[in-house]
Amino acid sequence: MKKVKPTEQIIKNDTLSLCIASIGSDTLPMLLLIHGAPGSLWGYMNLMDDEDLQKHFHIVSVDRVGYGKSRLKKRRFVTSIATQANALLPVFNLNKSDEKVTVLGRSYGAPIAAKLVSMVPEKVKELIMVSPVIDPEKEKFYWFSKWGRNSFIQLFLPGAFNTATAEKYSHSEELKKLLPVWQNLHVPTTVIQGGNDWIADPSNIDFAKKHIRSKRAQYIFLYNAGHMITYTHLAMIKEMLLKSQLFRDKITSVDVVGQ
Template sequence: MRILAILKSKKFWCCLLALPFLLVGCASAYISMQPRFDHDEFAMRRAVATKAEELYQLSYLEGGAPTGQRVIFVHGTPGDSSDWYDMLKNAPDGFQFIAVDRPGFGQTRPDRAQTSIMAQAQALGPLITMPERGKPILVGHSLGGPIVAAAATLYGDKVGGIIIAAGALDPDLEEVMWIQRLGAVPPFSWLLQRELRNANLELIGLEDELRALEPRLKNIHVPVTIVHGTADELVPYANTDYMLREFTDTVPKLVTLEGTNHFLPWNARGALLDAITDMASRLPATRLVPVQSR
């Protein structure tokens, strides 16, 4: 009878529902105490002002050759520019690697969530539209995939090509769990560290954002390479079928990584570097003008 009374108690169910968020909140508090990566001999922290629905101070890491072929890396959710640190540290000769903190993450300010894919893409503008530096290659991982695709529709004549790594583009494959919606409202949202709270808001709105992006995909005319693992349980490999079908103004190159999971920036760096160097080899040669360090 005591057990039955407990099961009928509203307090019991409220505590049970809150438990995952309390655990995440404790983990988030620990994460927030960890020092943020600033710079070292391989990567320098910089920032640029940009406007995308609102003004941002876009923070990014820069490594490699200052006048080399630019490659701009866009992280997923949650995440930040340091997700790409190993790429920057191992930038091949003749390449400049840039990894951004997307709006809502890392050291970019203001730090509130920006759920619009087009606004996220627009925020990359100052790093893309640098005529003296040639056309950059954009690399997007996970939710960064649709963002670099959106950037190609906004800045098509300024972009050399895009690489979509484990990208989430198919709106029919997106699913929001009830616990995510619960985590988006107070008091549960108060328990989440900023990056996790912003990531949750992005994921809740992702399906609608992808449906709005869908008609624009046919306007992408730059080279596209898709890199995806068959063992990806977070962003299904079936996303590749959608991309091959929807990119109608270009012929994407598909790189399938057998048995590889979702975390390509960490466990498939070689495959991504191969995709980058392959795409760069197919771009028209551009005379780069030396620039002063900022």
């Protein structure tokens, strides 16, 4: 049996070009996937390739503005979380099902997903944040980070890396602007964090527990997991999406040991 491939399309208006890839019938409930930094819509291929998910969801993966073919007019980099989220709003128009959208964001895509959800909560079924970078006090820098800001060196780097560097150096301030969003987040929300994550500090889950006021929030801490949970724990992500077993209102915290 021949594998079905995602369909790529570009949503355009006067100021925006947004590249998306989608698979599954557009009359099914939408699963919207938002990547980190650097990243690409193709970083979710293992979810898009999954035949079980294809049968139950219209899976839509986006290139955030500044990545791939997605652009805002006259803007090379878009470091504003609010602007990034606003640029994704047209994707909701593709939802032809009678159900609300499930939004999944990982790493740098998680706070953008949260901001997006806060803008249209009536259109969202649930928010899933995987390996989130959301604590403004825990932004990680590396010895090579500063070299990425050198305009000469940038000439030799892929565009996605230069975009990611621009985002990185404004990320802490952008996360501070996001603080009011967490308190007003009332859709069912799941935060999944790995204990061996060297990119997103594991304490980001503590920040989430402190700031997210929703009574429909739950927290999954995978002690031995790294950053790429959507790959290493695909079966768990699938189970959550297909069965929604963990989305019961009374659950406030789940610690998964031995993963």
